Amino acid sequence: MLNLVLFGPPGAGKGTQSQKLIDKYQLVHLSTGDILRAEIAAGTELGLEAKKLMDQGVLVPDEVVIGMISNKLDANSNAKGFIFDGFPRTVAQAEALDQLLTSKNTAISGMIALEVENEELKKRLLLRGKDSGRADDQNPEVIQKRIDEYNNKTAPVANYYQGQDKFTGVYGIGVIDEIFSNICIVVDAY
Template sequence: MINIVLFGKPGAGKGTQAEFLKEKYNLTHLSTGDIFRFNMKNDTELGKLAKSYIDLGDLVPDEVTIKMLEDEVNKNTQSAGFLFDGFPRTIAQADALDTFLKIKNWNITATIALEADDNILVARLLERGKTSGRADDQDEEKIRNRYDEYNEKTAPLIGYYQEQNKFHAVDGIGTIEEITQRLTQVIDNL
């Protein structure tokens, strides 16, 4: 079983690349962003709670995110593996994910970070905001707040996964095909 954590700042291309990787490696793609948006669109209690944080540019609390993700994994226990997109975002989430997977005799195979300059990513998100209708992609101040949150809470995951020899950085600038090639090279060499 291959379990990949794909992370990077908002706009780094995680969702785009996840589509290619899930097909190539027959993985179940679990995007917390997609799960949150589904719940918000359907006005579930979880969706209302998640929206209250996302609208401020803040991260959704760990306990909400962890429970939601565990439910999704449990719905797909026959999968060849999972591609975690947007999770974990904190050390506490990484610990909870490791504990949850260990119960199932699974583990994280690798963590791959798509890296790119903030200014390039802001431009990407503002452009995406014009067509996506996502309010969080239309306000540069909210975008930069998301980056501050990432730097404070998510960037420490680099050290967490480096200690486990599971961290791989990939240049997130280039064509979609070039970035996909870089990602598959890392995964094929695991």
């Protein structure tokens, strides 16, 4: 089973590249952001709490996210593999994900990190905010807080996967298809 963690700061292109990976490798997409936004759209209690936190640029509690992922894994037990988009975001989440996958007789194959400079991220997110209507992409202060949150809490996850020899960085600026080709070279080596 091919299980990929697609990694990078907000606005790095994870959503764009994950869709291309899903199509090519027939993976099930596990985007915690999409799952949470669906809960928000449905107006569930979890969704309302998640919206409040997301609008502030704060991460949703680990146990909630791990529970959602476990449910998605169970619902897709015959999948060829999964792509984890935007998760794990902390070392604690990475450890919890490893434990969850081990309990389901699988593991992370590798982590691919899209590397993009902060100024480019800000430009991309503000542009996306104009089109998407997402409040967290329209406010420069919230965008900066999300980038800071990533740098302070999420970037150490790369070290976790480097310690398992499962980390590869891919430059995330340029033509989408060229970036995708570089990602595929990494995936095909697993």
